[in-house]
Amino acid sequence: MNEKCLCEANEILIFSCAGSSNVGQIANQAAIKLAQGGVGRYFCLSGIGGHVSGMIESTKAGKMLVAIDGCPVGCGKKTLEHTGFNIDEYVQVTDLGIEKNHDFNIDLSNIGKVAGHVASRISIRRVI
Ligand code: SF4
Numbered sequence: 865m866n867e868k869c870l871c872e873a874n875e876i877l878i879f880s881c882a883g884s885s886n887v888g889q890i891a892n893q894a895a896i897k898l899a900q901g902g903v904g905r906y907f908c909l910s911g912i913g914g915h916v917s918g919m920i921e922s923t924k925a926g927k928m929l930v931a932i933d934g935c936p937v938g939c940g941k942k943t944l945e946h947t948g949f950n951i952d953e954y955v956q957v958t959d960l961g962i963e964k965n966h967d968f969n970i971d972l973s974n975i976g977k978v979a980g981h982v983a984s985r986i987s988i989r990r991v992i
Pocket of ligand 1: 882884888934936
């Protein structure tokens with residue numbers, strides 16, 4: 865049986881690749897939507913990639929790390945893992961049937977689709 869996540873919203877850190885494609889920007893907007901909805905805190909992936917000490921320490925203090933990547937290249941995942949972090953929940957936008965392109969006139973319904981999917985993954989994750 866699954867249990868609801870017991871983390872406080874400010875203990876759930878959400879990262880997105882924010883890549884230069886429709887799916888990268890959908891990942892970015894979904895992370896914003898999740899933060900606005902009180903699901904977690906949107907955190908700076910580039911600060912992790914840049915090894916900014918304060919951001920590294922803040923990330924270590926998080927209880928759940930969530931990463932949203934636009935596509936299978938997985939830049940956000942690789943950045944976090946390269947810095948030694950384990951990701952608790954991971955979503956790729958293209959896995960939800962959204963095709964990657966470089967048209968930034970994104971379908972806004974896809975933002976809600978991704979955010980909803982991530983939120984459901986967080987809520988059903990078993991907390992050990
Ligand atoms: S994961 Fe895909 S969309 Fe995101 S930054 Fe990397 S290549 Fe771009």
